[in-house]
Amino acid sequence: MCLAVPGEIIKIYPDGYQADVNIMGNVKRVSIFLTPEAKVGDRVMVHAGQAISVIEREEAEAIEKLWEELLRHGND
């Protein structure tokens, strides 16, 4: 039920509340009411027809560092 899938915003409608999002090759119209900061080109998590979070590029890129850290910590 709390399933959300990532997709890229390819178009924002003039009302500002709806966007076309490319989710694994399928374009779906979703509400971006909850993510007013979202821009074309952003990746968002989509749940039940709503974008619930804009994916932060820097954090996404940093995740491997986080895993490396975990692999080191366990050796304490």
Next chain:
Amino acid sequence: MATTKEQEYFSRLVEQLQRMTQRPVKIMEVCGTHTMAIAAAGIRQILPPEVELVSGPGCPVCVTADMDIDAFLDLATREDVTIATYGDMLRVPGTEGSLADIRAQGGRVQVVYSATEALQLARENPDREVVFLAVGFETTAPATAHALTVAQAEKINNFSIFNLHKMVPPALRALLADEETAVDGFILPGHVSAIIGEEPYRFVAEEFGRPGVIAGFEPVEIMAALVQLVTLLNRREARITNLYRHVVRPEGNRTALALLERVFQPANAIWRGLGEIPDSGLKLREELFPYDAEVKFGVTRKPVAKRTACRCGDVLKGLIKPPACPLFARKCTPEQPQGPCMVSAEGTCAAYYHYHRRDSDG
């Protein structure tokens, strides 16, 4: 779907977990979507024997109480009502059948993918009363709130919700306060957290001394959460860590939280297995009562006698695993579900049935 790099990290994290586990630990994955991801990736089967992973109350359909199910089934039999529901609810059995049965007998039940779609149904059918079964946690509730504000603005008066929304942190508190549930740490729900942020879980560490990790849903992210939890448990350190930072901000989604605040107020709610939990429900604010199907149609709830030997409630508390239920995979299957844990695609029983029925670790 995982990249080669992710697979590599996954294997390394598995090895790490095996090396570092010193004593038996019981970890609960709270969220039903995690339950599915764990089952699909076969994670339980590759864990060190000391690490026990139990499922929690994070499947909204599963935790819906029998008396609520009977109440919306009652509504569905009304001549003037069209029920709009997420597909997951369709086959949940009540005392007398399910929504699917009512539909087969000519009742109007329509599957929708969002609250917005349910509202659209009301716009297109002004002569029908459209009742949306609003089920879900903090992830899903903002969409319902949004649809309600639109209905209010557009004065769509043939739309209402049967409100089943619930909140995760109060359920965790109830679980922790119950001595029967001896859980050492939690994998916290990633998408609920995208809305509520990190703060609402602090009591888990500060009052109950248990660590919790907010995690994503890829196998590697779940394994990373387990390594982090065991690291914290080894150090006897209780804190909440966020390993899903690209999606979950520490403060959550402020727009969604403000919307929830505007539309709902906390209220007691009844959960299957856990009973009544203070302030775990989201009641509509008074000015929105005209959109509350319970108020609109004068719904009354009647206590429901336990009908079968179904142990969905114990599964939701992490007390047993599905194979320990006498009905599991015998009388109760996804084709003939006896309880909601087998109906919902993310129910623990459905996950066990589909992915590791041959295990005997009940």
